[in-house]
Amino acid sequence: MSQVSVRDDEVDIVIAAIEPDLTSFLEEWRAIFSRFHLIIIKDPDVKGELKIPDGFNYDTYTKADIQQIIGPSNAATFSGYSCRYFGYLLSKKKYIISIDDDCIPAKDTKGIQVDAIAQHINNLSTPATPFFFNTLYDPFCKGADFVRGYPFSLRSGVSCALSCGLWLNLADLDAPTQALKPELRNTRYVDAVLTVPARAMMPLSGINIAFDRELVGPALLPSFKLAKEGKFRWETVEDVWTGMCVKVVCDHLGYGVKTGLPYVWRKERGDAIESLKKEWEGVKLMEEVVPFFQSMKLTPAAKTAEDCVIEIAAAVKEQLGRIDPVFTCAADSMVEWVQLWKTVKTRT
């Protein structure tokens, strides 16, 4: 199967520094990350100097940079996990990969360290197949092919715009599940990549993702903030919201979304029981959010990711705004984000 070759300088790795000391994180990833350019965004709420070991090619951005570029009023949009979106905004590369700073490289079933960057690039640079499900998973993986009955007209596939990686050890559960099953660990290494079928929605996790910025960059956006959002993944749903935006955009523009490999190893962080109160709002709101995105239909006038986001924002305001003010804020943030994206693109 054909594979586009990707140059190292077509990739930015964006890291959200939720803790200022990235030494142990970057040392774990040194062999994998050091060939690539890193964009490191310091969570504007976090105190202390960033610590970054030698030997990496990187740019760092802090609260002052955020305020300078987008003005002080919008700076809160980029707090916590969302600070990475500032990196998405500034990147000029074709591919962006983002991995949480509490993750280290995983090992496969043979004990060999997984190169998450190579796998994400492979996912994005080979076609996706959203219009018919291949039971033997991604037919563009080495040693794989299309199963009998797969229409030949669909075998060239479509561009893959988003690659969703997974997590070993601490799975990406919500606070209630994590609190109910504190001992639960994900130990199952599933050696597969698959395309999520068109019109099927899935819960994107921002922990370990990659995307084609040129195709869908404007749809990877910070917009869905809970009122009492915390600093742990299980207290947030911003990435889940974003994922459904991107999926709707991909379905509309004819791009694919892959999920599966690569895995990263997630270390422990936080106290799920303590988080329960905060998370509940997110859990409750998903009951409205999922049916909304499942039934979302964009018009033929939406021809770019920017257009799509603007249409989705209008529908959010109209259909979800009356349920909870958090949705009106999200819709406004989406519109502001697209304006910001266009401004930054024009300026640079």
Next chain:
Amino acid sequence: MSQVSVRDDEVDIVIAAIEPDLTSFLEEWRAIFSRFHLIIIKDPDVKGELKIPDGFNYDTYTKADIQQIIGPSNAATFSGYSCRYFGYLLSKKKYIISIDDDCIPAKDTKGIQVDAIAQHINNLSTPATPFFFNTLYDPFCKGADFVRGYPFSLRSGVSCALSCGLWLNLADLDAPTQALKPELRNTRYVDAVLTVPARAMMPLSGINIAFDRELVGPALLPSFKLAKEGKFRWETVEDVWTGMCVKVVCDHLGYGVKTGLPYVWRKERGDAIESLKKEWEGVKLMEEVVPFFQSMKLTPAAKTAEDCVIEIAAAVKEQLGRIDPVFTCAADSMVEWVQLWKTVKTRT
């Protein structure tokens, strides 16, 4: 997660005897099959006495039985791989499992023999989740759960009506692919089960499947015969057609379809180059078949699998019949099958 316990006498294993001597096949499966009742159907085109080793609990059916029960005019419906459908018709059990007679038990990545029957029963007796994709695969597998963002209202899932197992060694490719890549073997053991999302179509393979007969039995039907159909899987598409019928029925009635584990090990059989001429017709017809099933919408009047099949048959005749007479034959076979199903059900 809750799991319904299934009694051994709720299961029929249906075997299509494409070769009369089942000795080595059944010896390979003895440890796994011997607790269950087998229904063995001898391909009516095949000569020679059935050979079945001692120690199995089984009933056999031959051409004479088929002719006696359904009349000589329809007996051709049950030739080749399709003879298994006669077993589906006669079974009175809740679950039916069917495995091709050129398959033996597979081994997992640790070298442990896979109990394909236990895995199929597990797939069918735990809920499916077709309405939102869980990125950590089947949440009802041991050690798994729903990922953050998965709506709680969807976590109880729906009944799983069909379990599609996979194949190691010789993958289920079509003749052109097999002929182009004669060395290609499937060696990737993917340790996962997943629900195929609602409205996504996939190419079912009849090699290794299980289903809930009470829910969707009438939709597992022999109807799509190619004019020059051969005796090798890659020369047929009857199961691919059937799979899309069942998927449409499941989507309409609110049941789920799972795919993934269990694997079986497929041994070599046949000459793909020789088959190319026969297969091409199937490959060509899939270009019409897939869009047809993807756009198929059943009416609220279709409340049972039988009703659904009748509606699909009418649409096949109307929309596909003008393209190729093979579709008109398929539509007629579907209607006859439902009548047969009802007759046999009333009689027993």
